[in-house]
Amino acid sequence: MGMSLVSFTSIPLRFSHVPRSILPLNSPNQCQIQRASDDSLSGYRQARVLTSKPIRTVCTKAVLSEQRQYPKMGAKSTGPIPPSQLIQVVETAATTGAEVVMNAVNKPRNITYKGITDLVTDTDKSSEAAILEVVNKNFGDHLILGEEGGIIGDTSSDYLWCIDPLDGTTNFAHGYPSFAVSVGVLFKGNPAAAAVVEFVGGPMCWNTRIFSATAGGGAFCNGQQIHASQTDQVERSLLVTGFGYEHDDAWLTNIELFKEFTDVSRGVRRLGAAAVDMCHVALGIVEGYWEYRLKPWDMAAGVLMVEEAGGTVTRMDGGKFCVFDRSVLVSNGVLHAKVRLQFPFP
Incomplete structure (x- = not known):
């Protein structure tokens, strides 16, 4: 049976920034893995209560003009190994x-x-x-x-x-x-x-x-x-998501998001392999992907593929992503602000 990383509570690892599910040690460049709390799931509890106002109405002129630069999550180098x-x-x-x-x-x-x-x-x-x-x-x-x-x-x-x-x-x-x-x-x-x-x-x-x-x-x-697509309209986009095995609050939230994005885009696919989904964003055949309840091994390779192909990787609230955050939003980059603002986050 596989072992979850969050079950290891005393393993020191060095990070350039500290994800919300990890507590800092004495050094600012170190963190300690702890059991993830509900709050580490990037706000799915807030997202679950969707308003009756259709999400598609958030694409206003303000959203269309947003030029926010999202933080990079890839390493600055490969270190001492070429x-x-x-x-x-x-x-x-x-x-x-x-x-x-x-x-x-x-x-x-x-x-x-x-x-x-x-x-x-x-x-x-x-x-x-x-x-x-x-x-x-x-x-x-x-x-x-x-x-x-x-x-x-x-x-x-x-x-x-x-x-x-x-x-x-x-x-x-x-x-x-x-x-x-x-x-x-x-x-x-x-x-x-x-x-x-x-x-x-x-x-x-x-x-x-x-x-x-x-x-x-x-x-x-x-x-x-390869390069991510340049599609800049949600209504002309093909999107991908995934659902975990646990039918919990995050799963219910994503059912609602699946419905809403299906309504405002060309369609939402559920293929069942996170690494494949992100590689498809990098390849330019889909414009975006999001998922809750992921593990580091689900995301570590795919997120780098997306960013290096010109796409954007963040948490669902738009914050800087870490592979221990357990949820992710990726896009072709030009669509990121529009897609992220479809989510019911502040």
Whole structure:
């Protein structure tokens, strides 16, 4: 059974800013992971009570003229490890995990459950083991957070690897083409390098494409640089969201947001893999994505992909994003103010 990062209450990690779900230690550049409170979910409780006034009416001239510059969340550099060296290992780790998944994609699944509907397969575990082997071989002194294995390694390291060995396990179990292997590396708490191997096609025609990014180095798909779209109207946008396994207040809030955004845009898709959703924003085929109840391994790679492709990443209230905030709003950048103001936040 996978271990949640929020269950580790005494692991020191260095961050360039302190997310709201983490308390500061003695050093201003350090923080300590604690169990997330309801307030760390970026305001979903406030969002749940929607007014009867249609959300689409908020797109006023003031909104259209807003030129707010949202804070960057990517690392300023890849640290002492050169970008070319770091991304080579990140890509190797992700593709090694993807080989395990590809070998299993047409075979029967051995499925167990973390919850009533939250699946885990032998493939998740095997993929993570293969990724860990690559990381440990190259950077044995780094800290690693895996969805299935929890946190291992040197807690004093400036580097934290966030690994999702099979993002979209339910889709994988059903043979539905929206799942991926996601590997993101944080340097002092901020995304520095990322790779996502997306599985495309479907039964009888499975294939993959690999997304990669480094801080300040741009985002790429199959080796070609990619850019977020330039669509600047919500009504001409295609959006994506996701729903967690817990049918709680955040889930109910998102049902309402799904309805409202469906009404004001060209449509809202729910594909079921956060890393894939964010890579699609980076690729320019959708304009925005939001989701509650996420974990660091869900977001660490995808958010860097979006920012390096020219998009914007924030919390849902527009504040500076950290991968420990548990909810995220990303867009192509030019639409961010308009999309964010659809949310019932002050």
